Amino acid sequence: MRILLPLLLLLVLGSCGQPSDRMLADVEPLRLPNGMTFLLLQHGETPIFSGYVRVRVGGMDEPSGQTGLAHVIEHMAFKGTKRWGTNNWEAEQKLLATIEVVGQKLAAEYAKPAPVEATLQQLKEELRALYEQHKIYLKREEITREIQRRGGLNFNATTSQDLTSYFVSLPSSELQFWAELESERIFQPIFREFYLERDVVLEERRSRLIDNPFGALYTELMRAAFPNSPYGIPTIGEERDLLTLTRTKAEEFFQKHYRPDQAVGAIVGRFSKRKLKKLLSQTFGQIPKPETAVPQTVQQISAPPYEREGCRVDLVRPAQERLMVVYHKPALPDPADYVFDVISTLLTADRSTRLYRDLVVEKGLAVSVDSYAASPGSRLPNLFMIMVVPRPGVPLNRLLEEIEVHIARLTTRLVSDEELRNAQKQLIDHQVWQFEQNDKIAAELSYFQAIAGDWRYIVQYPEAIRLVSAREIQQTALRYLTPGNRCLAFLHFGAGEKE
Amino acid sequence: MRLTVLLWFCVLLPACTCSDLKLPEPDVYVLGNGIKVFVLEDRTLPTFRLVGYFPGAAVWDESGKAGQAWLTATLIRTGGTGELTPTEVDTVLGRTGAVIEVTANQEEAVLGLRCLKEDRVEMVRLAAAMFSTPRFDPKALELARRQALVGLMTLKEEPLQLLDRHFPELIYGAESAWARIVTEASLLILSQEDIVSFYQHHYRPDQMILGVSGDFNKEELIQELEASLGGWTVNVNESAELQWPAAGEHETQALFMPKAVEQASIRLGHIGITRENPDKYAVLLANFVLGGSGALTSQLGKTIRSSQGQAYSVWSQYGIERVPGIFAMSAQTEASQTLAVIQSMQEVLKRLMTDGVSEEELNEARQSIVRALLFEYETRYGIVADWVKFEFRGYPRNYLQLFMKKIEEVDVATVNKVLKKYFQPDKLSLLVVGPEALWQPLTKLWPGITRRNP
Numbered sequence: 001m002r003i004l005l006p007l008l009l010l011l012v013l014g015s016c017g018q019p020s021d022r023m024l025a026d027v028e029p030l031r032l033p034n035g036m037t038f039l040l041l042q043h044g045e046t047p048i049f050s051g052y053v054r055v056r057v058g059g060m061d062e063p064s065g066q067t068g069l070a071h072v073i074e075h076m077a078f079k080g081t082k083r084w085g086t087n088n089w090e091a092e093q094k095l096l097a098t099i100e101v102v103g104q105k106l107a108a109e110y111a112k113p114a115p116v117e118a119t120l121q122q123l124k125e126e127l128r129a130l131y132e133q134h135k136i137y138l139k140r141e142e143i144t145r146e147i148q149r150r151g152g153l154n155f156n157a158t159t160s161q162d163l164t165s166y167f168v169s170l171p172s173s174e175l176q177f178w179a180e181l182e183s184e185r186i187f188q189p190i191f192r193e194f195y196l197e198r199d200v201v202l203e204e205r206r207s208r209l210i211d212n213p214f215g216a217l218y219t220e221l222m223r224a225a226f227p228n229s230p231y232g233i234p235t236i237g238e239e240r241d242l243l244t245l246t247r248t249k250a251e252e253f254f255q256k257h258y259r260p261d262q263a264v265g266a267i268v269g270r271f272s273k274r275k276l277k278k279l280l281s282q283t284f285g286q287i288p289k290p291e292t293a294v295p296q297t298v299q300q301i302s303a304p305p306y307e308r309e310g311c312r313v314d315l316v317r318p319a320q321e322r323l324m325v326v327y328h329k330p331a332l333p334d335p336a337d338y339v340f341d342v343i344s345t346l347l348t349a350d351r352s353t354r355l356y357r358d359l360v361v362e363k364g365l366a367v368s369v370d371s372y373a374a375s376p377g378s379r380l381p382n383l384f385m386i387m388v389v390p391r392p393g394v395p396l397n398r399l400l401e402e403i404e405v406h407i408a409r410l411t412t413r414l415v416s417d418e419e420l421r422n423a424q425k426q427l428i429d430h431q432v433w434q435f436e437q438n439d440k441i442a443a444e445l446s447y448f449q450a451i452a453g454d455w456r457y458i459v460q461y462p463e464a465i466r467l468v469s470a471r472e473i474q475q476t477a478l479r480y481l482t483p484g485n486r487c488l489a490f491l492h493f494g495a496g497e498k499e
Numbered sequence: 500m501r502l503t504v505l506l507w508f509c510v511l512l513p514a515c516t517c518s519d520l521k522l523p524e525p526d527v528y529v530l531g532n533g534i535k536v537f538v539l540e541d542r543t544l545p546t547f548r549l550v551g552y553f554p555g556a557a558v559w560d561e562s563g564k565a566g567q568a569w570l571t572a573t574l575i576r577t578g579g580t581g582e583l584t585p586t587e588v589d590t591v592l593g594r595t596g597a598v599i600e601v602t603a604n605q606e607e608a609v610l611g612l613r614c615l616k617e618d619r620v621e622m623v624r625l626a627a628a629m630f631s632t633p634r635f636d637p638k639a640l641e642l643a644r645r646q647a648l649v650g651l652m653t654l655k656e657e658p659l660q661l662l663d664r665h666f667p668e669l670i671y672g673a674e675s676a677w678a679r680i681v682t683e684a685s686l687l688i689l690s691q692e693d694i695v696s697f698y699q700h701h702y703r704p705d706q707m708i709l710g711v712s713g714d715f716n717k718e719e720l721i722q723e724l725e726a727s728l729g730g731w732t733v734n735v736n737e738s739a740e741l742q743w744p745a746a747g748e749h750e751t752q753a754l755f756m757p758k759a760v761e762q763a764s765i766r767l768g769h770i771g772i773t774r775e776n777p778d779k780y781a782v783l784l785a786n787f788v789l790g791g792s793g794a795l796t797s798q799l800g801k802t803i804r805s806s807q808g809q810a811y812s813v814w815s816q817y818g819i820e821r822v823p824g825i826f827a828m829s830a831q832t833e834a835s836q837t838l839a840v841i842q843s844m845q846e847v848l849k850r851l852m853t854d855g856v857s858e859e860e861l862n863e864a865r866q867s868i869v870r871a872l873l874f875e876y877e878t879r880y881g882i883v884a885d886w887v888k889f890e891f892r893g894y895p896r897n898y899l900q901l902f903m904k905k906i907e908e909v910d911v912a913t914v915n916k917v918l919k920k921y922f923q924p925d926k927l928s929l930l931v932v933g934p935e936a937l938w939q940p941l942t943k944l945w946p947g948i949t950r951r952n953p
Contacts, residue, residue, distance in 0.1 A: 019544060019545050019546065019615060020544065023543070023544065043543075044543075044877060044878070045523075045876075046874075046876045047873070048873055048874060048877060140795075140801065141795040141796050141800075141801070144793070144795050144796050145796045145863065148793070148796060148863070148867045148871075149863050149867055150866075150870065151866070151867065151869075151870020151873060152871070153871050153874055169874065171870055171873055206761055207760075207761075207762055207831075210761070211760045211762065212656070213656060318759065319652075319653075319656050320649060320652045320653045349593070350589065350592060350593050351577070351589040351592070351593070352586070352589040352590045352592065352593030352594075357586070357589070360642065361585070361589070361642065362586075364641070364642060367646045367649040367650075368646070368649075389649060389653075391645050391649070392648065392649065422593060422594055425596060426593075426596045429596045429615055430596060432545070432546055433546075433613070435544060436543075436544065436546075436878055436880070437878060438877065
């Protein structure tokens with residue numbers, strides 16, 4: 001467990017810190033009585049700000065048979081609330097109740113082992129007709145238009161295995177509007193056009209996981225690598241689960257997980273701190289404090305390394321060949337997590353690093369090689385991933401052999417002082433580029449607060465990296481970079497069938 | 500700080516025009532060899548950023564040698580210098596964590612450099628060496644060629660990229676310098692001589708414009724730049740004035756590119772206007788209302804996305820370039836909806852031209868565009884980078900404020916006038932990337948459509 005050095009001490013030590021230290025010293029955390037945490041940082045000369053809200057709920061939290069919920073809920077936040085997106089909430093509410101009755105029947109039919117096609121068609125037709133009626137109550141895209149009108153940029157949201165995140169940048173004059181809107185639409189959305197949006201998600205799924213060869217490969221690899229973890233199921237959900245989804249189920253999930261004590265906000269830019277704090281208290285602060293404990297969604301997952309030889313996926317597509325090699329690793333704040341950051345940097349950070357230099361520049365066997373220290377998320381045990389694109393004509397197995405040689409080297413030879421220092425410096429200095437612009441700063445601060453429970457993870461990160469020794473790298477490699485702890489994915493060129 | 504007060508003043512009073520903004524102004528220097536430099540100090544972080552525009556761009560590729568500009572730019576970065584082999588260059592960069600990138604776009608080539616402040620002197624010297632004494636190492640050339648060939652294959656996996664790649668040739672004609680596409684054939688032809696020749700013709704200090712921002716003292720920095728980049732000289736007999744190739748214009752045509760996907764990607768459009776056209780502000784606003792504001796709030800978005808199962812992604816862009824750009828409406832849709840969407844897009848355009856925009860729509864469009872431009876000033880580097888771009892394009896230095904003012908001045912009558920003048924629903928070319936099953940129906944909808952594999 002890394003020592004969490006006090007910020008002041010780090011500043012006193014001066015050169016032991018990182019380039020963004022001075023800026024980080026100005027971050028002001030604010031915890032509302034209902035448990036929601038905000039991180040505030042005044043930054044820049046322009047009267048603009050970026051606002052991030054992250055909720056600690058993602059694909060991994062979904063119950064079995066209801067995958068895809070978190071992502072659909074994220075879409076719902078753009079449909080509006082009782083105030084936004086409707087011209088008559090009372091009337092609309094009645095119609096939504098009728099729609100839900102039909103929606104549930106449709107879901108029930110899909111859930112049957114042998115759904116009757118005629119019944120499905122009839123129910124879909126009923127639903128379509130009801131949504132036609134529903135149109136008159138809609139103020140379509142009212143929120144998006146309003147954001148745009150006020151000069152908003154990058155108004156969007158994402159759902160991952162770990163988190164659901166909402167963000168936008170606006171002129172500072174719109175801070176009040178932002179706080180009122182976001183607190184309302186994120187924590188009190190109305191799930192309107194639910195079944196229509198569900199269909200849009202099915203299309204999105206088709207395009208990303210099925211049509212896209214790399215998306216298909218990645219999905220199958222996760223499935224094979226994580227037989228016992230929710231990380232094995234794509235965040236966008238399984239087709240069957242999406243078809244049997246109901247608004248009622250979604251609302252239950254929402255009530256359970258969208259709690260202020262599971263949410264983090266970050267506001268970076270120019271604003272009056274005094275006014276902002278008051279505003280936050282009046283808006284987000286009004287969300288009721290939860291009375292139950294934070295839900296436990298995932299049963300204990302055994303810690304890696306594992307002994308499962310032969311984990312492998314082969315896909316054939318008329319597309320560029322690729323090889324992915326993944327190893328199971330623990331999540332932060334396990335010391336191994338930091339070590340893998342260093343290993344990733346040593347192998348693929350730039351053209352001078354081991355794998356890139358050897359496979360791409362010197363031997364010309366590959367055209368690119370990358371590594372990622374934590375896929376597909378960071379709340380649960382995850383994966384260290386190496387991805388290679390071969391030079392045409394070079395067999396994927398050849399590349400696998402070359403990678404294995406490099407892996408073996410990590411276990412048999414200590415990294416030199418110089419190479420280690422370079423990698424550490426790279427990792428530490430690299431962070432400065434996340435602190436140039438408001439949106440990136442807000443993203444970074446809120447991410448670590450939500451994932452690690454403390455944004456100061458960023459502050460103590462350099463020291464943790466500096467403490468990684470050559471011996472520790474070797475031990476970590478011996479422990480985790482083993483065939484039993486590994487999974488492989490091959491994308492072969494050919495005229496393949498799509499699932 | 501005066502600057503901040505004025506900016507606050509602007510955005511707190513909605514009625515105030517943002518074009519009254521006063522911004523930090525970069526200092527301007529010209530190095531001995533003609534390189535123009537815009538400089539803005541910034542002590543926020545201990546970093547340094549440099550951007551440079553120069554005409555080593557794709558539009559200057561020789562006929563049959565598409566990719567020449569790109570390959571030259573790549574080798575400037577990866578091919579080594581007089582003193583250092585490619586591997587040595589990579590090692591130096593790896594040690595400092597600095598990033599140097601050289602990219603050839605269609606109209607300009609761009610040098611980008613970022614590093615920590617303590618590495619600035621060494622990195623600028625390295626960039627200077629890349630430009631003044633490039634090695635163009637043959638092994639690096641082969642690696643770059645390989646990477647480009649693979650990149651081509653990956654590009655073809657993405658239908659949207661196929662639209663971008665092939666639509667210009669429908670509008671300008673395949674021989675146009677503005678429609679050239681890099682192919683396997685053209686990549687395989689390119690030789691070291693081609694790279695050297697391109698470099699000698701198009702890499703000149705007197706045509707380069709730099710912007711720098713970061714934690715430095717500007718007088719010291721200029722001395723450093725003079726000592727390093729200022730040392731790059733070339734002997735040229737040709738004038739520094741650029742002779743831009745004409746774009747040309749092809750009569751309307753339609754093309755289908757089959758791809759085994761379940762969704763179709765559609766582009767419908769015609770030739771646009773140039774940057775010199777004074778109607779361009781009104782045209783931009785018209786396009787914003789039509790489909791430039793984003794899939795969900797524009798006319799195209801509202802109409803076409805509104806029904807279930809139709810396009811979930813639809814937008815328009817109006818190209819305003821040095822030569823006439825390209826106006827295009829694009830959509831991605833479930834394949835069975837393709838014909839319906841093509842027809843809908845045309846209907847939406849015609850309807851907008853007939854009905855015109857409303858006062859409310861125009862207000863919203865103006866406001867959205869002007870207010871979002873505030874973000875161009877977010878960082879000092881952003882300001883300096885804009886100045887470099889404007890200088891290269893021949894715009895005045897206060898173009899951002901000028902642009903805002905011009906947008907604010909456009910009225911409904913003008914927008915409705917340009918809608919009729921610069922949008923031609925009867926002169927649209929069409930490109931569709933989608934499954935084979937679309938071919939027959941498309942030949943009926945659009946007689947004369949041809950086909951070609953991606």
